[in-house]
Amino acid sequence: MSRRWCPALWTISIPRAMTDLLIYLLENLVAAVILVALASLLAALFYPLFRRASPAVGAEGRALLIWLYGLSPALVATVSVLLLQLPAVTGGLIPGHCHGSTCGAHTPQFGLASPAGTSLMLLSLTLVAVGLGLIQRNQQRARRRLYAMQLLSKSEPGRFWRLVDSDEAGAWCAGYLRPQIFVTRGLMAALAPEQVQAVLLHEWAHLQRRDNLRTLLLQWASALWPASVKRMLWQDLQLATEQACDLAAARQAGTGAQLIAAVERLAASRPCTPPAGETGHHTQSAAIAQRVRQLQFLAPPTAFATESWLMISALGAGQIIALPVVAHIAIEWLTL
Known part of the structure; x- marks a missing residue:
């Protein structure tokens, strides 16, 4: 049946369509925040x-394994939000219940107007806005x-x-999408x-x-991790990344002797004593x-960690199966 264009009809339908879209986005935002929080806690555990x-x-x-593990909560939450919209896939795992005349598989029923629903919505919006x-x-x-x-630098x-006119010995890679390398005159002299x-x-x-870009992505993916475990994750990633770049440099140079000498000399010239105590110094020294x-021993270690890959796969698959069910039940229990 065809329907002619009517200004009054469009005046009514467009705001309603926008309202429906806004509600849909808010519901998925709340679900995403809940899922990221749950997945982050499980990953940290x-x-x-x-x-x-x-x-x-x-x-x-x-380094790759640690990075992927840190990203896993965000990836799992993304897939889980999509699965929440597919009740035919997850409905068999959810205990049977009805909402009025709806007793079959269904998407989560949000009560955004309830006190808990409003609180979750405001909390989610606040977290996203702050982020x-x-x-x-x-x-x-x-x-x-x-x-x-x-x-402050110049290229030739x-x-x-690029060469930085500074007496301090240093070299670093800066930038995310188009990173650049900077070296100080102090390093050249030392x-x-x-x-x-x-x-x-x-x-x-x-x-x-692209380590800077990897670090940026992981920084936001692990935002909801507990502080102590997040610190452990970052220390492990930093060490693995530095070791990976050491190996790449040593292989390209044919030996690691010059890099060893450079690392030891730079470490000796810049002792690290953090204000809170000596822990940071000992960690850096280690x-x-x-x-x-x-x-010193460039013999390649095992290149494939079966246990780690299996753990990432099992944890990810388990969360993708369980979290949509948990989120469905939690959303309805909290907001209805």
Whole structure:
């Protein structure tokens, strides 16, 4: 049956369609926040076990595994939100119940007008608004820092790095989408040319691996992790990433001797004593010792960690099956 265009009809239907869309988006936002929180808590709970599952895996594989594990709550929550909209898939796992005349498989029934529903909606909107605000602020700071470093440095034809006029010894890779390598005059003066080349190869590995972008993604994916476990995750990822870049530089140079000398000399010239105590210093010293030990024995370790991959797969699959059911029940129990 055809329907002619009518201004009055469009005046009524468009706001209603927008209202329905807004409610739909709010419901999915609340579901996503609940699912990310649950998945983050589960990932943090199992992280110590995951950490012990692959002690012999190579640095490159370990860095990738840790990164994927940290991203898993966000990935699991995304899939789970989609499954909530497919009651035919998850309906068989949910205990039978009715909402009025609806007794079959159905999407979660939200009571956004209830006190709990309104509170969850406001909390979700607040978290998203704060998160987006922090992302924008951090991006602006990162752009300003990168711009300042570009102003304080200079490049020359045929050179893939920029020279910073500073007496402090340092080299780093900055930027997310188009990272750049910066080296100070202090580093050039403190190290032998072969050691400088080894450091440049290390930073080039960071650039090729897009480690800054990986770190940014993980920073937001692990935002709801408990602080103590998140700290452990970041320390493990940082060490594995540095070791992976050390290996890449040593392989390209043919030896790790020059990089070992550079790492030890830079560590000796910049002792780290954090204000809160000596823990940070000991952690950094232990990390440097592990990096040096790895470079002294370049025999490749096991490249594939079966236990770690199985744990990630099993934990992800289990959450994808269970979390939509838990979220469905929790949403209706809390808001109806």
